[in-house]
Amino acid sequence: MFRTQLLVFAVVVVALIVAGHSAIAQTVTLRVGSGVIEGKPLFWNEQEITLLARDGQIRTFKPNSVTHYAKTSDQFSAISQAELRGALLREFKGYDVSGTGKFLVVHPIGQRDVWADRFEQLYRGFTHYFSVRRISIDEPYFPLVAVVFPTRAIYLQYAPKSMQNTLGFYDSRTNRIYLFDAARSEGRDWSVNAETIIHEAAHQTAFNVGIHRRFGAVPTWVAEGIGTLFERPGVWNSQENRSLHDRVNWTQLGTYAERIKPEDSVSVLQELIQNDRLFQHNPDVAYAYAWALTFYLTEREPAAYANYLKQLYQRDSFVPYRHADRVRDFISTFGSDVKMLDVRMRRYLAELKPQP
Numbered sequence: 001m002f003r004t005q006l007l008v009f010a011v012v013v014v015a016l017i018v019a020g021h022s023a024i025a026q027t028v029t030l031r032v033g034s035g036v037i038e039g040k041p042l043f044w045n046e047q048e049i050t051l052l053a054r055d056g057q058i059r060t061f062k063p064n065s066v067t068h069y070a071k072t073s074d075q076f077s078a079i080s081q082a083e084l085r086g087a088l089l090r091e092f093k094g095y096d097v098s099g100t101g102k103f104l105v106v107h108p109i110g111q112r113d114v115w116a117d118r119f120e121q122l123y124r125g126f127t128h129y130f131s132v133r134r135i136s137i138d139e140p141y142f143p144l145v146a147v148v149f150p151t152r153a154i155y156l157q158y159a160p161k162s163m164q165n166t167l168g169f170y171d172s173r174t175n176r177i178y179l180f181d182a183a184r185s186e187g188r189d190w191s192v193n194a195e196t197i198i199h200e201a202a203h204q205t206a207f208n209v210g211i212h213r214r215f216g217a218v219p220t221w222v223a224e225g226i227g228t229l230f231e232r233p234g235v236w237n238s239q240e241n242r243s244l245h246d247r248v249n250w251t252q253l254g255t256y257a258e259r260i261k262p263e264d265s266v267s268v269l270q271e272l273i274q275n276d277r278l279f280q281h282n283p284d285v286a287y288a289y290a291w292a293l294t295f296y297l298t299e300r301e302p303a304a305y306a307n308y309l310k311q312l313y314q315r316d317s318f319v320p321y322r323h324a325d326r327v328r329d330f331i332s333t334f335g336s337d338v339k340m341l342d343v344r345m346r347r348y349l350a351e352l353k354p355q356p
Helices: 002-019 081-091 115-131 152-158 182-186 190-206 220-229 250-259 262-274 283-300 302-313 323-334 338-350
Strands: 027-032 035-044 049-053 058-061 066-073 095-100 103-108 144-149 168-171 176-180
Touching: 027 049, 035 058, 081 095, 081 103, 095 115, 103 115, 115 144, 115 190, 144 152, 144 190, 152 176, 168 190, 176 190, 190 220, 220 262, 220 283, 250 283, 250 338, 262 283, 262 323, 262 338, 283 302, 283 338, 302 323, 323 338
Parallel strands: 103 144, 144 176
Antiparallel strands: 027 035, 027 066, 035 049, 049 058, 095 103, 168 176
16 A cells, blocks of 8 residues: 555646646546545645646645556646536535625525625626726636525634634635625624625636736735725625715724824835735734725726736736835736825825715
8 A cells, every 4th residue: 555655646746846846737537545636736835736627626635645646638728617506515514505706605595695696796897907907807717606604603623712702704725705694693784794795706807817816925014904994885886876975994994094194104005015014913004004095096006006916917826026026016917106106096096085
């Protein structure tokens, strides 16, 4: 048995290393432990294999855990919505799966699901917002999955420790949104957790339509800037909320005005350009500035912002995004005078006034 495992290990590593160390289009089938994984190799070396499964999940495991390897196709294709629905029904026993358009929503049996339509509306709002700003959008390659739990207690069984105090989250490895229905379980309107769900749906959409790469390096200010941007109805539902006032995230603008002094603003920008540490030691300031910069760029400099997103998307997968590279990419798009960019942003934000 041990010799067989060694042989399989050698076959897996040699087969993949011969192809190189970057993603290839072929589909392979691997038996890992008691399960079988079918997908496209994304990255591998002698210590680790990362594979994109046909259902859109990213799976990582050690080569010596593989007990069977087979190349099953020279091409890679996503699982169909019908196949994925069946797989979700087997995974989430006691739940039903509703599908409309781009989404499959897992929800308790017997409950009329309304989340699928909500997610579809959010998806349409997202793509419309970026399209009118001439930021290219791709069709999702995989069906988009959301899992709606009936209670917070059940949700907490799935949520990692870092998400225990949230109403929902997007997991980039599974490519799913997980949430609990606060409105239904607590007898409140769905808008109770609307901002959180919209924020997470924006993340999921961005990682599936060519804005971000799930296995690439995305500066946190870029990802969270988009998330906070879409919390406002004027962004995710501009057909019914057309005014500039409806697009402004007044909570984030208020935090920016209260927590960031004008003389400190450019230093915050410089730190966010270089690294993500501010999100750990001062998250309120980091989120506020991420929203402020993203809002300014999408409203006033959308062409430059589109070029920057494209530049980030084209970076090589699984390559660390070092400080110097982050700075270089930013100034190659927005110019080396980041102080002047900060001044332009602050002047624009100062013009925004809430309606009486």
